[in-house]
Amino acid sequence: MSATKTSAAPRDPGIDKIPLALIPLVALVALPLIPSLPTWVTLTVAGLAMGMMIFIMASGLTLVFGLMDVMNFAHGAFITIGAFVATSVLIPLARWSDADSLWMNLAAMLPAILAAMAVAGALGWFFERVIIKPVYGQHLKQILITMGGLIVAEQLIHVIWGPDIIALPKPMTLRGSFILGDIAIGKYRIAAVVVGLAVFAAMFLVLNRTRVGLLIRAGVEDGEMVEALGYRIRRVFIGVFIAGSALAGLGGVMWALYQETVSSAMGMQVMILIFIVIIIGGLGSVGGCFIGALLVGLVANYVGFLAPKVALGSNILLMVLILLWRPQGLYPVAKR
């Protein structure tokens, strides 16, 4: 990426591949440390699955920050709400979900996921209009207001769903593991990886192949110039905010099924991982968020196996190391 001031032929540097290489690097470093290959495969899949779920939840938050310089500390509430809405749909449909039939399971899961996304998205819309809109450009107030929103949202969850932890079993099809020789891979984890990849691919296509995507990418760089070209950046922003909230709802359902329990504190617990992920990725960068999420997922699983006591601190350590290497995160977003 040398400066091309004098030469008339700048070269295309493509995307920065070093962060991409970190994922296989981490997996390879873990390989000799973990006693058996099957365990390594299991842990790797588990790490990727966890990373994908975190990515789904974190992507909207990082885009919203990139577009409007807004950090929503209440994003976790959308995750929790998604999970609770799913319980309201899935528990009455428990017979379908517990049936040993893929179609019955889907008939229970699809409405649950759609309802979770719709409610989280609607809540996101309300949140943007009522809570965040008056405090654009004022970071301190934004943090305070969104924390306040988080408190109220958590309390309302208690009012509606009660204070107790709710059990949420996985649908029958996704229980248990695929066994390949010595290797056991949780079915649910495979499903999480597939959904995560699908969301990433869809997001990639929208951002790179559509006009709205162009607007979002341009808006992340310089929202004022996008307006000077005649586009209402606020509309784009509200759209992204709603989509990001809906994705948080989807992630909430996936995370809840992964844990098989739903509690009002889950959003905040995941939020800490999400913050670490978007700091690692570079605030505002979707690609960085994806890589950061996978790194966090892998490291959490490997360290959790090797040294359970320090597992939870490993992500903080990972963040510190990456910030020492690249203080703006893996993919710093070019700002005006």
Place this chain on the structure above:
Amino acid sequence: MSLVQRALSGDYPRSRVLAVALLLILVGLALAPFVFPGTRSLNVAAKVCVFILLVASYDLLLGYTGIVSFAHTMFFGIGAYGIAIAATKLGPTWGSLALGCVAALLCSVVLSLVIGLLSLRVKTIFFAMITLAVASFFSILASQLSDFTGGEDGLTFKLPVSLAPGTKLLETAVFGVEINGKVLSYYIVFFGALFLFLALLRIVNSPFGRVLQAIRENDFRAEAIGYRGVVYRSVANCLSALAATAAGILYAIWLRYAGPDTTLSLDIMIDILLMVVIGGMGTMYGAAIGATLFIIAQNYLQDLMKLGTDAAAGIPLLPNLIHPDRWLLWLGILFILSVYYFPTGIVGRLRGVK
């Protein structure tokens, strides 16, 4: 008069109602063992003392410096655990308490400087996110290192004999109240908190405090004038951490216990935010008003809500909304409204500042 002026560093309440309220709080807390001798009410009074100091130290950051930190409870916890670990490992002597204090304060200084220098140069939001992550890591650490910290259960420990509730310090009762170790502990908490609160008041009214406010108002210009913004903010962060640690020490002395739920949890962090914003950011007195109202409400408003819940039984959702455990819902709404409409909180309203 000049004594009052010096004690308050020339920063008067500037509102008659506020002055009366502050005086009531001061007198009430000073005489609490005699006026409110019950165990529960004395507990509330001690907690008010500790939280006034804790919230005031947070206000130094949030209100005066414009920094949002979520690591304040971490420093609070370091203080509490410092005392608790020293007392359990080294025995209940004054020497081990002193050692615990010094160790805790040193630990806080180092940690706050490291966090400050690493991340205060960047945006407010970044600092808030990093401190949230570090604080949650710290509370996990405390629950994992159970050999040292007692894990989720925390540490219950003994204090030197003269602070034990069973120790009679005076033969005769004063105003019908027995002067025992518990009363002495209370006064250590009360005077410790009062002294440190006045010290914080002095800091914010010193030239140093004015520079902090200048930086908060306009980072760029203050930097241009020649103040090194990062250095000033780091020092403020460090002082604030020290005061929070001291509050943790006092709290542990009072409770003879340190645990994750009483010091480290995010819930306490949120309580602090509520107290400082509702009381009034950037006013110091707001910390006193906010903490007092909050803790009294926490302990007594819920009784009232219980009555309401019982009365509303049978109506859908309404009993849930006014259930005693839901009081945070209403405070949260009050908090949001405060940030929008009264950013200087109750104190700002009383002073007639917009």
Place this chain on the structure above:
Amino acid sequence: MRHAHSGPLKQAGEGALLALTGVNTHIGHYHILQGVDFAVAQGGFTMLLGRNGAGKTTCLRTIMGMWRASAGRIIFDGADIAGEETPAVARRGIGYVPEAMGIFAGLSVAENLTLAARDGPIDTSRLEWIFGFFPALKKFWNLPAGNLSGGQKQMLAVARAIIEPRKLLLIDEPTKGLAPAIIGHMIEAFRELKRTDTTILLVEQNFNFARALGDTVAVMDSGRIIHTGAMADLAGDPGLQQQLLGLSLDAHQ
């Protein structure tokens, strides 16, 4: 919202496409524009000159609605646009090239231009016309704009403003930081643009550039317009230049 090209006769008053009357702008505590009055006639280049800090950039930004005018009227194409949001102002047919160019560095040249063509796909014949005077854009069509050189970025910024016909272009210091050879290229490109009868309001510090292209001139100082007239008159009067701009053309050459 699309207008047919409106001829000079349809314009209100003396054929002014844009007229500012008593425009005031405050930024924070600073009172930057203190009653700006001037008009830009339909067709031709109007040069907005003045010393650093005179308020030229603020003037353009106020027209674009990026700063809100605290008083005064901004009549464009017969409508008062003071107080309109930036996107609405842009959609009235004003193209804007900011001082810092506002290139989207992470988007390719193609994507930058696609986004600028908001009424649909890029008109290929118009694109070929632009390639005619900015050939570098064709060459680096799929390259991220951030990799272009300073001059190429400026070409992209101008191309973005003209990728669809606009009634008025506001261009802020297109020569800033460019090498003399590239400035020569820019002058050629703007001469080509001039043949299409585009109306341009151009802020400039480089007097030679302004003299080479300008038809009329407005000079700002301390937030006010202190002189308007024909470019040729100012160019031929070193005393007036000295008085208005504090420079002498001879010393500058």
